Amino acid sequence: MRAAGFRVTGIVFAVLAALTTAPAAEKPNIVVIVADDLGWNDVGWHGSEIPTPTLDRLVSTGIELDNHYVQPVCTPTRVALMTGRYPSRFNLKCTTPSNDQAVPFGTPILASLLKKAGYATALVGKWHLGSKPEWGPNHYGFDYSYGSLAGAVGMYDHRYRLKSPFVHTWHRNSQLIDDEKGHASDLVTREAIDWIEKQKDRPFLLCVTFHSVHAPLVEEDRWLAKVQHVKSPDRRLYAAAVVHLDDCVARIVGAIDRAAIRERTLIVFTSDNGAQVDHGGNAYPPPDPKLRNFSSNSPLRGRKAQTYEGGMRVPAFANWTGKLKPAKVRQPMHAVDWVPTLTKRVGVEPPENAKWDGCDVWPFLIDADRAPLTRTLYWVVANRWFARRLDHPAGHHPAGEPRVQGRSGAGQSRRRARLPAPETGRGAKRNLRRRVSRQPAPGARL
Numbered sequence: 021m022r023a024a025g026f027r028v029t030g031i032v033f034a035v036l037a038a039l040t041t042a043p044a045a046e047k048p049n050i051v052v053i054v055a056d057d058l059g060w061n062d063v064g065w066h067g068s069e070i071p072t073p074t075l076d077r078l079v080s081t082g083i084e085l086d087n088h089y090v091q092p093v094c095t096p097t098r099v100a101l102m103t104g105r106y107p108s109r110f111n112l113k114c115t116t117p118s119n120d121q122a123v124p125f126g127t128p129i130l131a132s133l134l135k136k137a138g139y140a141t142a143l144v145g146k147w148h149l150g151s152k153p154e155w156g157p158n159h160y161g162f163d164y165s166y167g168s169l170a171g172a173v174g175m176y177d178h179r180y181r182l183k184s185p186f187v188h189t190w191h192r193n194s195q196l197i198d199d200e201k202g203h204a205s206d207l208v209t210r211e212a213i214d215w216i217e218k219q220k221d222r223p224f225l226l227c228v229t230f231h232s233v234h235a236p237l238v239e240e241d242r243w244l245a246k247v248q249h250v251k252s253p254d255r256r257l258y259a260a261a262v263v264h265l266d267d268c269v270a271r272i273v274g275a276i277d278r279a280a281i282r283e284r285t286l287i288v289f290t291s292d293n294g295a296q297v298d299h300g301g302n303a304y305p306p307p308d309p310k311l312r313n314f315s316s317n318s319p320l321r322g323r324k325a326q327t328y329e330g331g332m333r334v335p336a337f338a339n340w341t342g343k344l345k346p347a348k349v350r351q352p353m354h355a356v357d358w359v360p361t362l363t364k365r366v367g368v369e370p371p372e373n374a375k376w377d378g379c380d381v382w383p384f385l386i387d388a389d390r391a392p393l394t395r396t397l398y399w400v401v402a403n404r405w406f407a408r409r410l411d412h413p414a415g416h417h418p419a420g421e422p423r424v425q426g427r428s429g430a431g432q433s434r435r436r437a438r439l440p441a442p443e444t445g446r447g448a449k450r451n452l453r454r455r456v457s458r459q460p461a462p463g464a465r466l
């Protein structure tokens with residue numbers, strides 16, 4: 021009897037020990053912050069004249085990701101970030117900005133995968149993986165969502181492109197709403213903070229996908245006052261948006277600090293593509309002014325929608341107080357790496373037939389000097405533009421690698437994306453090789 025009592029007591033202690041020694045740090049809160057169209061040369065830590073003190077501080081106390089690649093436009097990067105797969109694995113529309121449903125229902129994405137590990141999940145901001153409410157974030161594993169289903173919006177009217185059937189796009193939990201007042205960046209920040217404050221008992225995934233600093237831009241005098249040293253009026257307006265964005269991140273980090281969960285919270289920050297540089301205007305509800313040279317990827321070549329470095333290599337960092345020691349990681353990595361990296365951190369096994377293109381880059385975050393990976397990164401944009409890295413010929417995926425399936429809808433997608441006319445034939449491949457060969461190699465120290 022006594023022996024049995026000891027056994028029961030022992031089991032109880034073992035269970036309690038397991039519960040108490042399963043540290044919360046093994047399942048950190050994960051906050052993924054995505055800026056829209058933020059250029060390489062538009063953040064303080066890259067030497068910009070635009071001050072970003074909050075982002076700079078998070079970089080200096082965290083991991084600077086010096087070779088963090090994305091896709092050169094919005095939807096493809098979000099597909100990669102959410103699924104861990106190259107957008108061309110799915111279909112053509114995933115390789116351009118898309119209002120159509122980007123990935124099939126049931127596709128495992130970061131949110132649904134982390135839910136399996138007990139995470140509460142939210143996305144506040146821009147979705148752009150399907151602009152109908154029935155394709156919204158709640159149908160892919162997010163417990164809560166708020167913001168725009170479609171892409172960029174007017175900062176105060178929260179409406180998508182003029183002449184689009186998706187012009188009314190602001191929503192909460194996939195229900196369209198039309199009574200919100202305020203700047204999109206402030207509304208998204210408010211929702212992020214409210215959500216953080218409500219989380220008490222479970223680890224959480226919070227994706228904060230800002231509309232800023234995508235045009236059209238409208239900023240209050242208080243932000244413009246901080247960038248009066250920027251001479252060009254167009255760039256000054258953009259700089260004010262960047263400063264505003266930086267302040268929004270400060271407020272979100274402040275909420276994490278107030279909740280006393282900073283040491284249990286991993287923050288990942290990236291832009292979704294490089295700077296647009298020029299904006300034609302009049303595409304969104306007014307005011308949508310034409311902007312010239314308003315954003316910059318210098319010294320990287322190229323811009324948004326191009327497969328030059330400036331379109332695809334973006335400001336990025338990771339920060340986890342007390343866990344990640346400050347470092348600069350030069351290992352080339354891609355948005356597809358975050359799903360394998362984050363799910364492994366929290367103990368979620370890859371689903372069957374996951375076909376993840378990314379890999380776990382956590383070892384580089386804890387040891388920036390480890391031997392580099394040998395790997396090839398791919399970009400397919402609008403079914404015609406290919407870029408290659410390392411060891412495969414331009415324009416050809418090796419057997420078994422992702423490829424575009426079909427060409428239907430290409431014209432419509434190109435118009436939406438405002439991509440240049442596609443290049444075809446031998447000349448196109450020659451031009452592409454020339455372009456690729458002019459780019460700095462991945463890992464180039466600038």
Ligand SMILES: [Ca+2]
Nearest residue numbers: 056057094292
């Ligand atoms: Ca973008």
